[in-house]
Amino acid sequence: MARKFVVTGAASGIGKALTEQLRGEGKTVYGVDLRDADVNVDLTTAEGRTELVAKVTELSGGTIDAIVAVAGLAAPIPATVGVNYFGAIATLEGLRPLLAGSDAPRAALVASLAALEPTDPPLHAALLSGDEEKSLELAKAIADAPTDTPSNAIYNTSKNAIALWVRKNAPTDEWAGAGIPLNAVAPGVIATPMTAAILETEEGRAAMAAGAPSPLNGPAAPASAPAALLAWLTSEQNTHVTGQIIYIDGGADTIRRPDSI
Template sequence: MTRTYVVTGAASGIGKATVEHLRAQGHTVFGVDIRDTDIIADLSTDDGRASLVEQANRLSGGRLDGVIAVAGLVAPKPITVRVNYFGAKATLESLQPLLTKSDAPRAAVVASMGALTEVDDDLLALLLADDEPGAVEAAERLGTTTLATGMSPIYATTKNAIARYVRIHAKDDQWSGAGIALNAIAPGVIETPMVAATLATEEGRAAMAEGAPAPLNGPAAPPTAPAALLAWLTSEENSFVTGQIIFIDGGAESILRPELV
């Protein structure tokens, strides 16, 4: 059975691969990005988020079977807070009414293995309190600060927060109560232009292997791998998986915290 999807971050990386995967299966997909796709919308702004809803509603005829929030940034800037958490959350929540018209509604969001690293507690609290102005101010204070891993605490904290959103809210009336499965994936290193230069050198691959060890086919996966996982999670077949953060990282999470089951 063909389905109708909205996929954000559709112009590149995992988002683009997901759009291509779903279309190859015969589904109708409306891509969302700031360029080169069906719906042009800037998810860092209120106007862009409202435009997403208007265009998605019009193009889909008011009914969606799947929503996949992929759009994200790694820059150590306040805009990363706006896109990675508030933009993703707005995508899920504002398109939820369109999902309720489906017989098998599903939603998914992309978190990151980076959510396992140290986070900024003040920023995390503001994100989970849904305080966008306060979170943006906190990100401005953090600036280009880096963690011991070299990762931006802004990026790590936003990805941790969106994963927590899924864990906290998947059980709610808005999601499970409406028959909507809500899950997240947490990719490790993915072969995208963002990491191409690092993967091109022996030193870069060694650094990645230390921070994100991937014994299964590492050090990086093609974007088609997370795309296929997102497609299954938002398929009609997935009738019982919800509230999960599924790591697609070549085994890194199991190495970094083996005590968790």
Template sequence: MTAMPTMVVTGSGSGIGRATANVAARHGWSVIGVDIRDADVDADLSQDAQREAAVTNILARLDGRPLGALVACAGLAAGDASTIMKVNFFGATRLAEMLLPSLLAGPQGRAVVISSNALLHTPLWGNAAIEAALAGQEDEAAEAVKGQADLAYFTSKKALSLWVKREAVKPDWAGAGVLLNAIAPGATATPMIAGLLEDQQGRDFLMRMTPTRTPEVARPEAIAELACWLASTANRSVVGQTIFCDGGAEATLRPSAI
């Protein structure tokens, strides 16, 4: 009997990460959850030392077995802007980079990061933050968004999707059979946007940002099912993509771009 493949899910304590861990377990994955507290592996993913400690802990749990998939969901949309950049971009990309050797050790590793369709709202003055992030300059990227939480969210997500596009096609990723992709959710009913969904003003704001055309706001399981498919060996050639899973918001906001 072959051992069940293992999936690492960050942000496993809430929302999309929790749904992904549950869906993955139903699909037969053995799941290692990572979150800031009360997870299999506790780590503050805004801190590089804690990211490294998390990877050491994960590798110890794998005990020599390869990692099957990483699904990086941990993220923040509000609060300290520099922390938003650090968690959303560097928390996902540093973990992916550090876990790549373990993904490469298996037959068909996969990695999925959760971006956001908020990347569509990135203003031009966000380019400095994006360039710093893509250059791996964490302090500079954090400084470039300082005091601007919305800018931090938009730029961290746009940088994340660009990082996926650029990394995924390299020899160490697709060339070695490890497929890397992103999902860009729109409004998804999790604690992250619960406050906005509570009143009409918040819902109107959300619908302007992410004009959902389906009758209902997505449930986190909708993102989780897609993440699990991208993380599975059923995905044989989707590479470097950001898949908008947003009830038609991207199609509404930019009908002429493909």
């Protein structure tokens, strides 16, 4: 029987590439997104998160083999923390009971190279404490602060916090103790419609290279690269990799943190 996957953010970017790869391999995929997916829900809301679980349960018959939380935002708005942190956790924890019937349950999510950037300490603390209301208030204050350049603090902080959540939760009874590897990939610059305009110009490519230097194969990876890694992390072959944040960035992490392992 084909393995059954849930992929959020399935309508574009990495989620779309992963969905296409898995379906091409004969897997069953329940794609989730705001629109143009098998399950159309808004993961910034409690109603959307509840509906996600209900619809996936109905479609799958109550059993799935893997969860991949890809859905995310990079905009300097409060909804970014709603999707990137609380939405991802709600997806993984809400659907985890459906993994119980799988012989090889797996889970993964998408972090980011941006997790290495400076974070906003109050927002970071609110995220890690699980206080969504306070997190949204703090994110709104960051978004509304007068500035000539939109702040990346909301995105950076949400991605750092979700990476730490993976590290903290992967070895627990609920995940490793239940035989479920839990990992994250942390992409650098990915060639998507969002980055296309920047990568078209020499100045844009130089700006990308300054923040995310990529000595291996240039300034941007195709969405299929992190998708392929996510496919392996959630495959039956992955029996012992868990709690890892795997940077897929052309070498940026090694340049940014050469003395850190």
